[in-house]
Amino acid sequence: MKIGIVCYPTFGGSGVVATELGLELSKRGHEIHFITYSQPVRLELLNKNVHFHEVNVPEYPLFHYQPYELALSSKLVDMVKLHKIDVLHVHYAIPHAYAAYMAKKMLQEEGIEVPIVTTLHGTDITLVGSHPFYKSAVTFSINKSDAVTSVSQSLKDDTLRLFDIKNEIKVVPNFIDFEKYTNHFTDCQRAMMATEKEKIITHISNFRPVKRIQDIIRVFYEIQKEIPAKLMMVGEGPEKVPAELLCKQLGIENKVVFFGKSHEIDKILCFSDLFLLPSEAESFGLAALEAMASGVPVISSNAGGISEVNKQGVSGFLSNVGDIDDMVKNALFILKDDSILAKFKINAKKEAKQFDIHKIVPYYEAIYKEAMVNCISI
16 A cells, blocks of 8 residues: 555654554555655655655745645645645644544545544644634544544543544554663663662653653652652653752752653663653553653553553552652553562563554554545445
8 A cells, every 4th residue: 555644753653653564564565655744753765665654835925834734735636646646634623633624525526535544642632623713624624534643542532522633533542662662772771870779760751741740750759768869851841840949959960861852761761770751641652652662661641541551559650640649650560670670560560561562553554544434435
């Protein structure tokens, strides 16, 4: 198949998943065309089966906001015609599914049928989509898609609750490429991050308010009172500076390392003993899955789709949002006994293997084929 993939090309979970999906599909013999405004951050290597097409948005003084959806729709039309793309897989309802539908209608004028598969990732539903200004457009985009998937059952339930959806929504979870989590790091390299006696606790995110970054600092503050520990904070965002200030107020700035955006996440996770994810909302919890794939147990909130990834008492523990005391208690239970920690590490990796990319991608292939057949038969 020739598959067009539309996504945000950033460090966010949807962009990462879309890129990894495209790369895996290319290995399975499909021709992949990424269509977005810049090359996706995880798209490190283009090959004969992987192509990138940049969407340029011309600057016009007439427009207060430049019309990205219009530029994207036009680019999709051109790419479908030029490369004879069989199916468009768009990640995010707004603006991508909306733009894809406009492209679909333009192509129909020329006798070309191309199905649209829309994947819902979370923010397009729970934040942007639920806003009154966009609700009608999101509903329209989902209902006009030829196939719709959601990354978790929780997100599917939210979508059906918030919108008047007529289309079937299939749950296809996010995934992990285990080949990228086979590390060759040595124990001596761990010494660059912490001493032998210190436990390494990690958090990775975009540091938005929804991630409850200050909860992470306060949980760690209580942990380090009981056991020697270091906290690794990976990412950038608006909550980073307030978190740094809180560390200074608590007198733990020497025990917390802020990495910013890092391309050595695999190394950091390899040496980590615990992952903290106390988010207020998570459609899936991809960061938790990446940690588990590295054999790192997770202490998280019981929000959104996290419970579909992090299994209570198996790969880690779940607490109510904001319940710092419970998170501290659970973290210390895992960290204080090395034999318990070792058991949770094994369990975390075992649970993560349910989301191996090789198990998930065939679901998408089947959805593409079904959408193509249905589109032709209409």
